[in-house]
Each structure stands twice: as structure tokens, then as C-alpha cells.
Amino acid sequence: MSVNYNIILNEHAGSGRSGQIWPQIKAELDAQHVAYSVISTDYPNHAMLLGEQLAKKTPDTANANTVALAIGGDGTLHEVLSGIKKVVRRYPIPVAYVPVGSGDDLARGIQMSLDWKKALTQILQCQRPHLYNIGTYDETIKHQRGIFTNNFGIGLDAAIITKANQSKTKVWLNQHHMGSLSYLASAIGVLYNQGGFNLMVHVNQQRDIYQKALLVTTTNHPYFGGGVQIAPPATMLDDQLHLVVIEKPNFFKLLWLVFLLATHKHLKSRFVHYYSAKKIHLIVNSIEFGQVDGEELGGRYYDLYMNVDQYPFWIDTSV
Numbered sequence: 001m002s003v004n005y006n007i008i009l010n011e012h013a014g015s016g017r018s019g020q021i022w023p024q025i026k027a028e029l030d031a032q033h034v035a036y037s038v039i040s041t042d043y044p045n046h047a048m049l050l051g052e053q054l055a056k057k058t059p060d061t062a063n064a065n066t067v068a069l070a071i072g073g074d075g076t077l078h079e080v081l082s083g084i085k086k087v088v089r090r091y092p093i094p095v096a097y098v099p100v101g102s103g104d105d106l107a108r109g110i111q112m113s114l115d116w117k118k119a120l121t122q123i124l125q126c127q128r129p130h131l132y133n134i135g136t137y138d139e140t141i142k143h144q145r146g147i148f149t150n151n152f153g154i155g156l157d158a159a160i161i162t163k164a165n166q167s168k169t170k171v172w173l174n175q176h177h178m179g180s181l182s183y184l185a186s187a188i189g190v191l192y193n194q195g196g197f198n199l200m201v202h203v204n205q206q207r208d209i210y211q212k213a214l215l216v217t218t219t220n221h222p223y224f225g226g227g228v229q230i231a232p233p234a235t236m237l238d239d240q241l242h243l244v245v246i247e248k249p250n251f252f253k254l255l256w257l258v259f260l261l262a263t264h265k266h267l268k269s270r271f272v273h274y275y276s277a278k279k280i281h282l283i284v285n286s287i288e289f290g291q292v293d294g295e296e297l298g299g300r301y302y303d304l305y306m307n308v309d310q311y312p313f314w315i316d317t318s319v
């Protein structure tokens with residue numbers, strides 16, 4: 001099947017690494033006589049509008065050969081897919097991305113190559129769409145709906161992402177091809193300052209109340225923060241959302257928890273609670289940082305309903 005790739009390019013992803021690599025990607029596409037068009041983002045969140053425009057102009061027919069190809073990080077793919085999903089379609093447009101951002105956690109989550117050349121091959125040699133889980137959310141206080149390919153986080157992870165996105169260290173680490181460390185670098189200061197908050201979790205018939213939640217992350221796959229395995233058992237193929245709640249211990253136990261997290265043993269800790277379900281309802285009645293796929297939501301209250309859905313990706317990770 002001959003495919004037409006509609007490229008949405010964020011040259012700013014990976015603190016500009018994406019823009020540096022793009023000429024090489026273009027040369028590869030031209031050498032392989034791939035059919036494509038390309039539009040660059042002009043401002044933050046522009047990829048969402050470009051995704052929406054693509055969904056509006058693409059005929060809603062079976063066997064359409066359009067693929068939306070994001071070039072950037074997880075945030076760029078998130079924006080493209082969010083824009084596409086604004087348009088109700090019978091036949092969804094498959095999405096793909098070349099992971100050239102800072103964290104690239106989705107690529108890790110679906111076991112896609114983190115090397116852009118190999119990742120491009122996994123896209124170009126794909127023969128059919130592959131269905132993966134995505135999350136959908138409905139936040140009823142601010143009446144905000146959306147999707148997440150990776151995770152929706154409240155508390156510590158969101159505070160770390162907010163700090164990383166504002167830090168000069170992220171730029172330096174990206175320039176030295178260590179972008180995934182940028183979240184770790186920001187974690188150090190935030191760990192000490194982040195307070196515990198009140199959380200209600202409603203999953204299936206069960207309601208749990210936490211007085212001092214520190215991190216509340218609902219995820220589709222194991223990774224957040226550039227390769228940290230927050231939910232090791234999660235997979236994007238199991239039709240489930242995975243929720244990890246970490247309660248705030250004292251500072252020394254927190255350092256021990258960080259060690260457990262680094263060695264993937266944190267789920268055994270009494271401060272860590274793990275849920276797996278198709279639907280998750282969370283209430284947070286204090287103002288806490290939030291993040292969706294690494295994009296900052298700012299500080300806010302939450303009355304959050306999340307569901308699992310599926311979406312076609314034009315990526316063949318067996319290549």
C-alpha cells in the first residue's frame with residue numbers, strides 16, 4: 001500500500017535537536033522516494049491545530065492512505081493526536097512519530113527504536129496500522145477533555161516536568177544528547193519541596209482515601225520522565241490503565257524509595273499503591289501541578305475521569 005505521510009515537524013523538540021536532525025530525515029525520505037508533505041510548527045500547541053486541519057481535510061473513507069507523522073517528542077505526538085481526535089471520524093487517521101524529543105517515553109513504551117534512523121525504518125516498512133492503548137480524560141472542574149498516549153500525572157512528576165521545561169539544564173543536556181536526564185536533574189530540587197496532598201481514588205467498586213499523596217500517575221505503559229519505569233507491569237496492549245500512587249514518607253525513606261524506583265522494586269513498598277483498571281476516577285481538592293504526556297497543566301484542582309481507548313499507530317516494532 002502506498003502511503004502519503006503528512007509530516008508535522010516541531011523543530012524545537014529536544015531543545016532544537018529535532019530541527020538539527022530534520023535535514024537528515026528529509027534526505028532519507030527523498031532517497032527512498034517516499035510521498036510526503038511537511039508543515040513546521042510556528043508556536044507552542046500549533047501541532048494540535050495542524051492535526052485538526054489534517055483530520056478535517058482527509059476524506060473519511062476506508063483504505064485511505066494518509067498517515068500523520070509527528071517529528072518531535074512525546075509532546076508533539078500528543079498535540080497532533082489531540083488535534084486529530086477533535087474531528088469525529090469513522091476511519092481514524094493512523095499516527096506515527098520519529099522520537100527526537102527529550103524523553104521519548106512512548107517510543108520506549110511500544111518498544112520502538114530510539115535511534116531516529118531505525119525508528120523511521122519501523123514507520124516506512126509498516127504495512128498496516130497497529131492498535132495501541134491510549135488514555136482519555138474528562139476533568140469536570142475545568143470541563144477539559146483530552147487524550148494521553150503516555151500518562152496523566154498529578155503531584156511530584158508534574159512538578160518535576162514543570163521545573164525541567166523551565167530549566168536551562170534541559171537545553172544543555174539535550175545539546176549533549178542526554179535529554180532523558182533532564183527530568184532526573186530537575187527531580188533533585190523538587191523531591192525535597194513537594195508536599196503531600198489529599199487524594200480520593202475510585203476504581204471499580206473500591207474507594208481509597210490518601211491523606212498525603214505525593215505522586216499520582218495514570219499511565220498506558222511503564223515509562224515516564226525519560227525512561228523511569230513507574231509502572232513496570234503496564235503494557236500498551238492490555239486494554240487497561242495503570243495507576244501508581246506514592247504516599248509521602250519522611251525524607252530518608254523517600255531517598256530509599258528513589259533507590260527502589262531506580263531498581264524497579266518500588267511496587268513492593270508500603271508507600272506505593274498500584275491499580276489496574278479500564279476506568280479510574282480521581283479527586284484532588286488542593287491545588288497541585290498536573291502534566292499530560294509531559295505537557296504542563298499548571299496548578300489546579302482535579303475531578304478526573306479516565307478511560308482506556310485504542311488508536312491505530314503506523315509503526316511496526318517487529319521491523
Ligand SMILES: Nc1ncnc2c1ncn2[C@@H]1O[C@H](COP(=O)(O)OP(=O)(O)OP(=O)(O)O)[C@@H](O)[C@H]1O
Binds near residue numbers: 012013102
Ligand atoms: N515553533 C515553536 N516554538 C516554540 N515552541 C514550540 C514550537 N512548536 C512546538 N513547540 C513546543 O515544543 C514543546 C516541546 O516539544 P516536545 O514535547 O515534543 O519535545 P520535548 O519536550 O523535547 O520531548 P519529550 O516530550 O519527549 O520529553 C511542546 O510543548 C510544543 O508545544
